[in-house]
Amino acid sequence: MFKLEKLVRPNIAALKPYSSAREDFTGEANIFLDANENPFGHLNRYPDPYQRKLKQRLAQLKGVSAENIFLGNGSDEIIDLLFRIFCRPGHDKALTFSPTYGMYQVSADINNVEIVKLALDEKFDLNQELVEKAMGIENLKLIFICSPNNPTGNALSRKYTAELLSRFNGIVVVDEAYADFNVQESWRKRIAHFPNLLVIQTLSKAWGLAGARIGMAFASAEMLAYFNKTKPPYNISQPNQQAALEALENTEEFERRVDLIRQEKVKMEKALSSLSLVNKVFPSEANFILVQVDDAPGLYQELVRKGIVVRNRHSLVNNCLRITIGSPAENETLLNALAK
């Protein structure tokens, strides 16, 4: 049986959160002398600790209720909070499927939590054997599923993700940083069905707001209550909340850009496949492509000399570079450099 209270670290379950001035008083007033703010200036007031306006807008856009949204200072803060809320340091474990996003390991290391790594199959996907192995790990609290996966680009099996969700009595995190580039339905639509599901998305990729540091978690209100009491009170700055609200107004521009990036990706997949120095182009549902070459570190250096930086992922996948889809002009420049 899945019992949320039992999964939460005892110190977090017992935590009495900091009560900020902005929280203590929520009515209407003209004079605020409660938070030791400066009466002068432009950004002189503390921001809304719960980012209510922004969540309202996101609720509309994402088709979920605002109480099912938590915002972090980037998804990376959400990942860190997952370890802090659910994993007793030096005792509990988390599971990742490799190769995958590096922050799960770093965040686990910071929190002194052991990560068990299981290798994805030859198509970089889940299978029955991996599900069975996962179910046999002791003191396992968190399973991270990154889909579409970074750095491979493919979306992971919905069947085996669903099986993990229904069989595992811990938290299943589905990291959908690249969901907006993927045509498949988001797992956030299933949070009412799976009480142990937490879905991560971000404004850093498709929304073009990496500089504003806004990550989203979708989960039950009960689970998110632990996030709200554990986070730093003012974790999203006022300018960042404002920047996000403004960007989220223009959904037409968003769709136009996502479409363009998708078209460019198809173009790049074809062009890269036709190059003799490229051995393999992996299928991608994201805004990047993983390509295998003969000598990834060498080619990486050569591109750097030409002023082009891609990501050398040789340490994760043999002789692979991860190439982000840029503007049409940037992509063209890269192709020209590779053709020489």
Ligand SMILES: *Cc1c(COP(=O)(O)O)cnc(C)c1O
């Ligand atoms: C880029 C990325 C994120 C986003 O992190 P932010 O902190 O929101 O910028 C999260 N997960 C994965 C897998 C990513 O590739």
